[in-house]
Amino acid sequence: MLLVARKNLFSEKTRLAISVGGVALSVFLIGILLALYRGWDQQVGSFVENVPVDLWVASDGTTDFAQAASILPEGLERHLEIAPDVKTVGGLIVRPMEVYRSQDPPTETFDLQLVGYDPVGGLGGPLRSVEGKKVPGPGEIIVDEQMHKRHNVNIGDKLVRGTKQLTVVGYSGGGDFVYTQVGFTTLDTAVDYLSLDPTTQRTFFVLKLKDGADVDNVAARLTLATPGVKYIKGKDFAHETRKRILGNILPILIVVLIVAFIVGLAVAGLTIYTATIEKSREYGILKAEGFTNPFLYRVVFEQSLVTGALGFLLGAGITLIVAPFAQDSVPQFVVFVRWQDILAIAGTTLLMALLAAYIPIRRLTSIDPVSVFKG
Numbered sequence: 449m450l451l452v453a454r455k456n457l458f459s460e461k462t463r464l465a466i467s468v469g470g471v472a473l474s475v476f477l478i479g480i481l482l483a484l485y486r487g488w489d490q491q492v493g494s495f496v497e498n499v500p501v502d503l504w505v506a507s508d509g510t511t512d513f514a515q516a517a518s519i520l521p522e523g524l525e526r527h528l529e530i531a532p533d534v535k536t537v538g539g540l541i542v543r544p545m546e547v548y549r550s551q552d553p554p555t556e557t558f559d560l561q562l563v564g565y566d567p568v569g570g571l572g573g574p575l576r577s578v579e580g581k582k583v584p585g586p587g588e589i590i591v592d593e594q595m596h597k598r599h600n601v602n603i604g605d606k607l608v609r610g611t612k613q614l615t616v617v618g619y620s621g622g623g624d625f626v627y628t629q630v631g632f633t634t635l636d637t638a639v640d641y642l643s644l645d646p647t648t649q650r651t652f653f654v655l656k657l658k659d660g661a662d663v664d665n666v667a668a669r670l671t672l673a674t675p676g677v678k679y680i681k682g683k684d685f686a687h688e689t690r691k692r693i694l695g696n697i698l699p700i701l702i703v704v705l706i707v708a709f710i711v712g713l714a715v716a717g718l719t720i721y722t723a724t725i726e727k728s729r730e731y732g733i734l735k736a737e738g739f740t741n742p743f744l745y746r747v748v749f750e751q752s753l754v755t756g757a758l759g760f761l762l763g764a765g766i767t768l769i770v771a772p773f774a775q776d777s778v779p780q781f782v783v784f785v786r787w788q789d790i791l792a793i794a795g796t797t798l799l800m801a802l803l804a805a806y807i808p809i810r811r812l813t814s815i816d817p818v819s820v821f822k823g
Contacts, residue, residue: 464755467719471759471800472766474712475793478705479767480774482789485694485701487775487782488626492693493686495623495630498575501538502663504685505653508676512689514561514625516542518651524674528653531670533661538571539650540564541638544628549599550606550613558599559628560591560607564638571654574632579603580618584633587640589614592629593621607631612641625693626782655679709800712759717804720752748808749801756801760794 496504496513505528510518528537541564546557565572567583574582578593580603595601596619606613614633623630639646657666667679680688771783 463719463722467716467755468758468762470715470719471712471756471797472763474708474715474800475760475763475797476766476770477708477711478793478796479764479785479789480771480783481701481705481708482793483767483771483783483785484781485697486784486786486789488694488697489690490784491624491626491782493625493689495575495625496689497682497686498622499572499654499682500656501571501654501682502657502661503655503667503679504682505655505677505679506651506685508678510678512692513542513652513685514544514628514689514693516544516561516651518542520649520651520653520677521674522647522649524677525650525653527674528655528670531666531673533657533666534655535658536569536571536656538566538569538654538656539635540572540652540654541635541642541644541648542651543638543642545609547607547609549601550608554608558595560595561623561625561628561630562589562633562638562641563630564633564635566635571656572652574618574620575622576620578619578621580616582618584617584637586634586637587615588617588637589631589633590618590620591616591631592623593619594624595629595631598629609641610643612643614641624782627693709796712797713800713803716752716755716759716800717807719755720748720804721808745809748805752801752805752808753798756797756804760797763797764790764793 493513504513505520505524506518507520525537525539528534541562543562545560545562547560548554548557563572567573574590577590581588581590584590589607591601591607601607601616603616603618605616607616614631614637620630620632623632633641638644639648657663663681667681670679671677768785771785774781775783
């Protein structure tokens, strides 16, 4: 039976190539979009998740780290410092903004997530040093290495906002949000650069708890003691950040994935249907010789499955080759290929093949074995 299916498919190699190419294109689009989404999902919020603290402190209503729409009440830091289970408190001033290099025109701006932190405690500062200074001094900033790669920001450059500027003194890693990158300064430098009042309250606090402290219980007690403030684990805060940033992208991604599936289904279905119509006489002879409809159905299914399998192998192979190359060429193209997604795409291709065989099978049912011997 498989020999019959293979003969029908490979008798017209150009048509088979078009069908396999259509399925492969569909698989590639699905694979590369999933890899891109996984890459962004992994990257966005990773800084928040990897900061070595037990709790993030923000004002109620704050949705994520990227928007930084949080102003904490005066006196909260002192209250947290004397809390029985709190070991260390770190204050952060966080502001999303646009800046430009001093040697560029003011119109050539790019996004920066400015983070002012206390270098003494180090909480909320750079996750790892890549090059240059590890700790910024007055009027200095350490930027993420991806800012260097994407915007050509080099050590020694000055980042300008209004009449103020910061000197880049180092690169850090782990602060890439894809559409923006984190830059670290001291709290005093952040206040001066942003032209804030020195008494400006912190955007966030980050807490290290004492050994043995139960994070959930401490968060619940502090929430009751400080109304209007929420305490959230880094993993949960990172999830909210990803949801906020990627939530608007997901519906578009789903639509494109559906379109890619329909393209592959249409190409494969048209090819199998055409092959079935052209072989109507042969199928009629098989029926006249006593072969049942289920046998013929299996032939069509096998044709469709072979087409789908070849298309999947080609499309998945191209995805695995192109994804890392694209990421190296375009830093914003952050991809992460998971084997679970490859298996899911294989299942999607199988469904595509089964659906593509449906209309040709209906055509087989209407073939009259007697008609093939007329005239």
